[in-house]
Amino acid sequence: MKFRINAAILGSTGYTGIELIRLLSFHKKVEIKYLISKSNYGKEISDFYPGLNFKNYPKLIKFNQVNWKEVDVIFLCLPTGESKKIITKIPKNICVIDLSNDFRVNSLTKGKWVYGIADHIEDFIHYNNIEKNETKIANPGCYPTSILSPLIPLLKERYIKTSDIIIDSKSGITGAGKKSVTENLFSEVSNSIKPYKIGEHKHLAEIEKCISKYSNGKKVKISFTPHVIPVNRGISSNIYVSLEKGKNIRNIKKLFEKKTFTFLKILKKNQIPTIKDVVGTNYCFFNIFPDRIKGRIIIISVIDNLIKGAAGQAIHNMNLIYKFKENEGLEFNPISI
Numbered sequence: 427m428k429f430r431i432n433a434a435i436l437g438s439t440g441y442t443g444i445e446l447i448r449l450l451s452f453h454k455k456v457e458i459k460y461l462i463s464k465s466n467y468g469k470e471i472s473d474f475y476p477g478l479n480f481k482n483y484p485k486l487i488k489f490n491q492v493n494w495k496e497v498d499v500i501f502l503c504l505p506t507g508e509s510k511k512i513i514t515k516i517p518k519n520i521c522v523i524d525l526s527n528d529f530r531v532n533s534l535t536k537g538k539w540v541y542g543i544a545d546h547i548e549d550f551i552h553y554n555n556i557e558k559n560e561t562k563i564a565n566p567g568c569y570p571t572s573i574l575s576p577l578i579p580l581l582k583e584r585y586i587k588t589s590d591i592i593i594d595s596k597s598g599i600t601g602a603g604k605k606s607v608t609e610n611l612f613s614e615v616s617n618s619i620k621p622y623k624i625g626e627h628k629h630l631a632e633i634e635k636c637i638s639k640y641s642n643g644k645k646v647k648i649s650f651t652p653h654v655i656p657v658n659r660g661i662s663s664n665i666y667v668s669l670e671k672g673k674n675i676r677n678i679k680k681l682f683e684k685k686t687f688t689f690l691k692i693l694k695k696n697q698i699p700t701i702k703d704v705v706g707t708n709y710c711f712f713n714i715f716p717d718r719i720k721g722r723i724i725i726i727s728v729i730d731n732l733i734k735g736a737a738g739q740a741i742h743n744m745n746l747i748y749k750f751k752e753n754e755g756l757e758f759n760p761i762s763i
Contacts, residue, residue, distance in 0.1 A: 431748060432496055434460035436512075437503030438486060439474050441600050442525050445737035446501055447471065451481060453741065453755030455748070459496055461486050494520060499748075501740055502526060505603065506628070521747060523563040523740045527628055533564035534635040541636070542566060544742040545690045545710070546578045549639075563743045567629045568735025569595050569652060572663040572727045574636055575690050576712040581640035583681060585673045586723075588641040591648040592666040593633075598657040598701075601731050609654075621653045659732050660701030665725040666717065675714055675723060688752040689734065689742065699728040706730060706761035708738035708753075 433450060437443045438461040450456050461471055463486040471486060472479035489512065499521040502509045509528040516522060523542070533539035533550075541550045542563040551561075566574065573593055580586045596619070602610050609620075630650055638646045682692045690710050693699055699711040712727040729735050738756055745754050 430455055430457050431498040432457050432459035433744075434458075434462060434492060434497045434500040435503060436462040436489065436500060437508075438463050438471060439466050440503050440604055441732055442736040442740075443501075443503040444475055444478075445732045446503065446740065447478060447483065449733070449737055449741055449755055455750050455754060456499075456744075458483060460484055460492050462489050462492065463487075464489070467491075489515070499523065499744055501737075503737075521561045521563075521744070523565055523743055525565045525736055525740055527567060527632075529562070529564040530566060530570075530632045531635050534632070534639060538562050539564045542739065542743040543571065543574055543578065543636070544739050544746060545575055545687045547743065547746055549578070549582070561747050563740075563747070565736065565740045565743065567632055568597065568601055568661055568729070568731040569627070569629045569650075569663070570632050570636065571735045571739060572661045572710065572729045572731075573633055573665060575710040575729075576692075576725050576727050577637070577665065577667075578640070579681060579685060580667075580678065581637060584670055585678055585681065587668040587670055588637055588644070588646045590668055591637070591646070593648060593650045593663060594653075594666075595650070595661060595663040596653040596655045597661045597731055598659040599654060600659045601661070601735075602654070615654060615656045617656065619653055619655050621651050624651050625649075627652050657701065659730055660705050661729050661731045661735060662699070662701055663725075663727045665727065666722060667725065668722050675716060678714055678723075689738075689756070699726050701728050701730075702760065702762050704728050704730050704734065704760055706733070707758050708734050708742060708756040709760075710734055 433456050435443050435446050461484050467486050467488045469486050471483050494517045502524040504526050506527045509524045509526045529539045533541040539562045542565045599615050634646050689708050693713040703711050710729045715724045717724050745752050
């Protein structure tokens with residue numbers, strides 16, 4: 427195996443692209459070879475983000491200027507619909523990690539793409555049957571990451587029912603990307619909380635498809651309402667589920683005591699997860715509480731939407747594919763204040 431691999435980032439000046447640059451700068455096994463931008467080529471990344479002027483990053487270039495012989499892995503940080511337009515132009519021997527919504531649902535059925543929920547990727551990929559440089563990873567969405575990360579072990583072990591799942595999630599404004607639209611203005615978001623795309627969010631299909639994988643093929647429907655809150659980054663998800671007969675919170679706590687996940691952590695008794703616990707990290711913190719309704723529990727899960735929900739999980743997936751240490755380039759303390 428090569429000591430270092432070469433990475434390209436397409437969509438380098440967006441929020442997830444910038445997070446990838448920042449995180450990969452600390453990675454001992456990766457060199458950023460190309461920064462690609464559709465509209466800002468010819469400029470330096472520090473022209474847009476002066477905080478990135480401490481390192482000699484490559485100049486922004488067009489997609490057609492890439493020498494693919496110098497690339498091992500490419501991260502696609504593009505708006506929905508754009509990755510599909512260029513995927514056939516990327517040589518098949520390049521490892522692709524796509525952070526958009528384009529291939530997620532299809533990756534949950536048999537095909538070329540792997541659903542990259544990194545803490546549980548063994549459920550979706552067989553390492554012995556892959557060629558590293560031909561792997562195609564569909565990075566999960568930020569909301570699905572906050573929801574599915576704690577749910578999958580409970581679904582897998584049949585601790586919870588797949589019926590009557592209700593989810594209420596709240597996200598910082600960076601989840602909307604860098605679009606310049608009225609509803610994202612400071613004056614619209616500040617001092618308020620706003621539900622949006624009620625019952626029709628694009629992540630619904632992804633969440634339901636993944637949960638259905640653990641319900642013996644039965645198609646699952648959930649209730650999901652996302653909200654925008656006046657913070658820059660972070661997601662908090664409240665997940666309301668019913669326990670299977672004979673299961674209780676004590677059983678669940680024991681389950682997570684037995685299992686070890688690098689970036690998925692259940693908190694101590696009565697500790698309530700908050701966004702500030704994870705901002706700036708690749709961790710998903712969660713805890714489980716009894717509902718007032720008998721046989722139901724409430725799972726509270728928090729992540730940083732730009733790291734665990736995007737760039738950090740993409741790097742975690744890369745680490746797994748190339749058999750680097752899982753936490754390589756991803757060990758950071760939270761920005762708690």
